[in-house]
Amino acid sequence: MKPKKYLFILLLLSTLFLVYNFFIYTDSSAYGNVHLSEKAIRGENLWLKNNCNSCHQIYGLGGYLGPDLTNAYSFRKNDNYLKAMFNSGIKTMPKFDFNESEKEELLQFLKEIDQTGHYPSTNAKIKPNGWVEIQYKNDVHEN
Ligand code: HEC
Known part of the structure; x- marks a missing residue:
């Protein structure tokens, strides 16, 4: 794979991780x-x-x-x-x-x-x- 693709996947996963975390920590019903x-x-x-x-x-x-x-x-x-x-x-x-x-x-x-x-x-x-x-x-x- 080209290095650019790695970078894309890394950015995608990091973004998903951040979005997921945002929802978890702002979901007041979880508490x-x-x-x-x-x-x-x-x-x-x-x-x-x-x-x-x-x-x-x-x-x-x-x-x-x-x-x-x-x-x-x-x-x-x-x-x-x-x-x-x-x-x-x-x-x-x-x-x-x-x-x-x-x-x-x-x-x-x-x-x-x-x-x-x-x-x-x-x-x-x-x-x-x-x-x-x-x-x-x-x-x-x-x-
Ligand atoms: C070093 C351990 C320890 C610490 C620290 C401790 N407790 Fe206890 N507590 C016990 C034990 C063991 C019992 C059960 C006593 C018995 O069986 O009669 C108990 C019983 C109780 C009970 C009675 C529960 C019941 O339904 O009979 C209450 C209420 C309580 N503790 C509140 C507290 C509070 C509030 C604190 C902090 C300020 C505290 N305890 C700190 C060990 C501890």
Whole structure:
């Protein structure tokens, strides 16, 4: 093949790659249109800062020392229980020292994550193009 043809193929593949990436990164539906409230985002920041994810999972992603907390909120149905757990230092979970408003923020984070769906999902469908489509429990978080 002539060098010019190689160049053409290279440019074509690079362009396709960029176009494909553009669609993937701008497709908001891929994230389930989840919009956390400001309070929940403060909770998420506490979650990240304190490395809760090193032991807990959200949608199965995270460490495995503690339980998956995607649906901890609806599973426990008890705000005070969850808030007490944050500072309890039970088993291998370290004893944190969150104040009341921080506990409220973490709780709000777990509450809103819980509303985005179920894990493990019984409603996940794998589409022919490989995307996994999840049927959301309610449409509070959908645009
Ligand atoms: C070193 C590991 C570790 C870290 C870090 C950790 N946890 Fe835990 N967590 C655990 C373990 C283990 C349990 C289960 C305790 C039990 O079985 O009673 C647990 C239990 C919980 C529970 C109770 C779940 C339920 O349904 O009973 C909540 C809520 C929780 N953790 C929240 C958090 C939050 C929020 C953070 C970060 C601020 C955090 N954890 C950080 C290990 C950890």
